[in-house]
């Protein structure tokens with residue numbers, strides 16, 4: 001007899017585990033299937049050989065303006081409020097970033113330049129554009145060509161393998177700029193790390209769900225062996241449909257952990273800020289030294305260095321959906337298929353193909369779980385589409 005579940009949930013990231021917890025609390029029997037050997041998705045963290053925390057799949061800076069999301073997650077973790085500080089290294093020096101009055105003072109070489117001076121500079125150089133069609137035009141409209149060339153042009157090309165002109169305005173608009181001295185990377189009201197790490201948060205979330213878990217398992221292997229009413233899918237949307245319309249573009253990242261002893265650096269820290277971005281010809285995009293914000297006291301430290309790569313199916317993981325004209329028509333076709341797929345909910349950064357932050361994903365998962373609880377909809381057929389059948393459809 002095949003075990004019966006109300007919900008099979010594909011993926012144990014924030015999307016999958018929040019839904020599992022909410023549905024479990026409502027009395028539903030859930031199975032979470034995860035192809036990696038751990039829960040937590042891309043937010044997974046662990047300690048290096050010296051006991052220092054690092055973010056395995058790239059830096060994850062939690063921040064939110066949503067009290068609902070914060071209150072919900074606070075049931076599974078205490079927090080350590082932090083200040084995320086980023087600098088840029090280019091043209092042989094470190095720069096204050098995001099662009100603010102301190103950056104302008106470095107640019108013009110006058111430590112006494114005022115906010116009025118900076119505003120006058122911007123008024124001279126920006127290229128006004130109320131509805132920029134791409135990330136280059138968006139940045140030219142905020143900071144003008146000089147600062148765009150210094151901080152955004154090269155970094156964006158390296159990070160995405162495409163010029164800023166090929167990306168939606170929303171990509172570079174994630175980065176704020178300010179005319180006063182203000183070096184906060186984000187505006188959000190609440191900026192904090194889970195006090196005992198993301199992994200502990202995920203363990204608590206999963207324990208509360210009461211769900212069953214299969215790690216190191218592709219959901220396609222397990223479907224023939226279980227029965228379920230509804231499938232919640234948080235993997236890549238094009239993969240679900242067997243890439244029948246062709247693969248969606250994603251960007252991948254190679255992360256290199258570097259562990260250092262105190263002998264290397266006298267002050268116990270390796271770089272001047274939590275994160276340093278490199279828009280120049282270096283082969284990597286950024287380095288992150290988490291010790292700046294974990295509060296861990298140690299003679300050791302570590303850096304995670306990021307090398308951006310094109311995603312190749314089966315070779316590396318899809319990290320970033322690529323918002324821009326090249327993916328627009330294709331994603332619409334997959335979304336149409338997803339709408340027609342009875343008994344399946346597509347949710348999360350990869351299933352929705354949206355550049356979503358953790359708090360947005362948690363907010364959406366809470367909302368979706370509530371909808372599923374009240375109205376599970378038609379039953380899942382129990383099989384996933386075959387590539388051939390979909391290509392004909």
Ligand code: FAD
Nearest residue numbers: 011013014015035041042058060061219235348349357358
């Ligand atoms: P994921 O975390 O990707 O989880 C999906 C899970 O599904 C994965 O574990 C995957 O292995 C599994 N899966 C896929 N296919 C299958 C299959 N066939 N069978 C079984 N399992 C499968 N957000 C922030 O708020 N702040 C940040 O600073 C931040 N930094 C980021 C940095 C990087 C480099 C990246 C890539 C993302 C960053 N994010 C950040 C975004 C954050 O990672 C996402 O919002 C969040 O992880 C999305 O959760 P998810 O559950 O939708 O997806």
Ligand code: UDP
Nearest residue numbers: 088151152153155156159171172174175277
């Ligand atoms: N960006 C840039 N220079 C920087 C930082 C960011 O050009 O020093 C652009 C780049 O295109 C990047 C986007 O702004 O992908 C969003 O930056 P963010 O730091 O939010 O990237 P993420 O943490 O999502 O990788």
